[in-house]
Amino acid sequence: MADFHPILARAIAGLTDKSPEARRAVYDRARAALLSQLRSLDPPLSEADITRERLSLDEAVSRIEAEIALAEAIEPSFPPLPADERRDPAPLPEPERAPPEPRPSPAPAPAAEQIFDERPAIREEAVPTRPRVAPPRARGVNPGHVRTAVVGAGVALAVAVIAGAAYYVNKINPPPEPTVRPRAEASGQPPAEQSGKISERAGAEATASSQGAPQRGPAVPGAASDVAVAQRAVLYIEVPDAPQQPRTVPGRVFWRLDSDTVGQGQPVETIVRATVEIPDAGLALDFTIRRNTDQAFPASHIIGMRFTTTGEAASDTVREVGVPQFKTDEGERGAPLSAISSALGENLFVAALSNVQVEADRNLDLLQTRPWIDLPIRFASGRRGIITFEKGVSGSQTIADALARWRG
Incomplete structure (x- = not known):
């Protein structure tokens, strides 16, 4: 059986409207297309094989819905504030600031210390700043293009994996020699x-x-x-x-x-x-x-x-x-x-x-x-x-x- 989860997950992620109704429409289209493709194969698949693939698709749908529900439960939601609380509050009076305490002036250092104290200062200025890692460059292939292709096909990719799988079972399975x-x-x-x-590469051809x-x-x-x-x-x-x-x-x-x-x-x-x-x-x-x-x-x-x-x-x-x-x-x-x-x-x-x-x-x-x-x-x-x-x-x-x- 194929794993429908990554294919359907990408299709749902590419939807602009991720409401339950929109997701349900994607799932229904996938089920209908899957049954149509599997029943049109020649030689035909058994009903047990078709049922097994339908259950695999339903399991992927349930897993995606559970992940969405978990994400919504984790995300905090706050009720809207009342109208009177949304108004800007009156500005509070600024507290009186205490006069700053005078700092004691440091005692003058000996001349020799002043000479050596200048060197660390110069060294600190000469130390280069820590390089910042540049943000990653945009990839040549925009992931949105892939999602658009998947969604535009209406989960045809999910159906294709199983339809092609059923076909290649008959093409690949019999050992030719x-x-x-x-x-x-x-x-x-x-x-x-x-x-x-x-x-190392050992030996010649x-x-x-x-x-x-x-x-x-x-x-x-x-x-x-x-x-x-x-x-x-x-x-x-x-x-x-x-x-x-x-x-x-x-x-x-x-x-x-x-x-x-x-x-x-x-x-x-x-x-x-x-x-x-x-x-x-x-x-x-x-x-x-x-x-x-x-x-x-x-x-x-x-x-x-x-x-x-x-x-x-x-x-x-x-x-x-x-x-x-x-x-x-x-x-x-x-x-x-x-x-x-x-x-x-x-x-x-x-x-x-x-x-x-x-x-x-x-x-x-x-x-x-x-x-x-x-x-x-x-x-x-x-x-x-x-x-x-x-x-x-x-x-x-x-x-x-x-x-x-x-x-x-």
């Missing part, structure tokens, strides 16, 4: 061991793999990524006894172009597919990027994330996934995409990228120019982790080819 492919064993060069601190590896789905003509090249990937898992020294598990990632259809009678769409494999942790990730072709779905692109936990090393499932972050170097903190991440089920997640023009342009810039990707995750056991993987030459070329096809 085994997690570990034979070509990975033949081509992947294991990276060097690393310490807990992410500071692995050698090219076999040319005859099977492809999933219809082949994309002219794709430059038919030759699978293993790029580096690392899983960092939180250690409860040593939070500052996470456990590192090396892995690999394969990038390539793929294709898929959004429905019966629809044209074939080019998608980016990255398969991250962490064999020693029993974890694999199918990471896909596709453009959004549904005009009713307020998102520029869709990122699908399907995890697979297999083998003896698999510990627990993935419960939460953050928004993907793109960065220039492996050891730095990444810049998150402007997107909303939502859980569709066990080990299944989707991120809807913003279609606000300024944010969409920024997202595309991050996709094209940043060579490393961070994906924050939380396991069902509560442990946190980060999957870090690089685009490399194959990933950069794959994304560039996909963007060129989407523009054309």
Whole structure:
């Protein structure tokens, strides 16, 4: 189920009229649009799934109303003053001031002391004043623009997250092939061991793999990524006894172009597919990027994330996934995409990228120019982790080819 709370909260915050009637109108529109979108999906959802999403939306509405009621209760309210009390009171007579007591004149200091006393005075004048921190500059993207887009869509974003979620459950959930492919064993060069601190890039790119590896789905003509090249990937898992020294598990990632259809009678769409494999942790990730072709779905692109936990090393499932972050170097903190991440089920997640023009342009810039990707995750056991993987030459070329096809 998706979390409607942040989406509805932003929609309510952007309202000029925040009266109960205006809020109720937003909630009613969200419920009606949600039911309409969910019932129009093909293949259709079960009534149990639809009811579960309706309850999730109602829970978010109740939470927002409780927060508003709490804020109103905390804010002090004072009754208006009577008319006679609002008038300016008569001025009170000024109290008589006692004559100031004469201050005793200080005894003259010796000449030597006067000479040395002047130096601290000069030093005090020479000490620069404490610098004041300038107020933060206005951001390039005004938060009001985002709120305007959300409110103008009439909580369409809230509906879109669930509508898209229900669609991608059917698109992402069926595993297309085994997690570990034979070509990975033949081509992947294991990276060097690393310490807990992410500071160095170890090893070079692995050698090219076999040319005859099977492809999933219809082949994309002219794709430059038919030759699978293993790029580096690392899983960092939180250690409860040593939070500052996470456990590192090396892995690999394969990038390539793929294709898929959004429905019966629809044209074939080019998608980016990255398969991250962490064999020693029993974890694999199918990471896909596709453009959004549904005009009713307020998102520029869709990122699908399907995890697979297999083998003896698999510990627990993935419960939460953050928004993907793109960065220039492996050891730095990444810049998150402007997107909303939502859980569709066990080990299944989707991120809807913003279609606000300024944010969409920024997202595309991050996709094209940043060579490393961070994906924050939380396991069902509560442990946190980060999957870090690089685009490399194959990933950069794959994304560039996909963007060129989407523009054309």
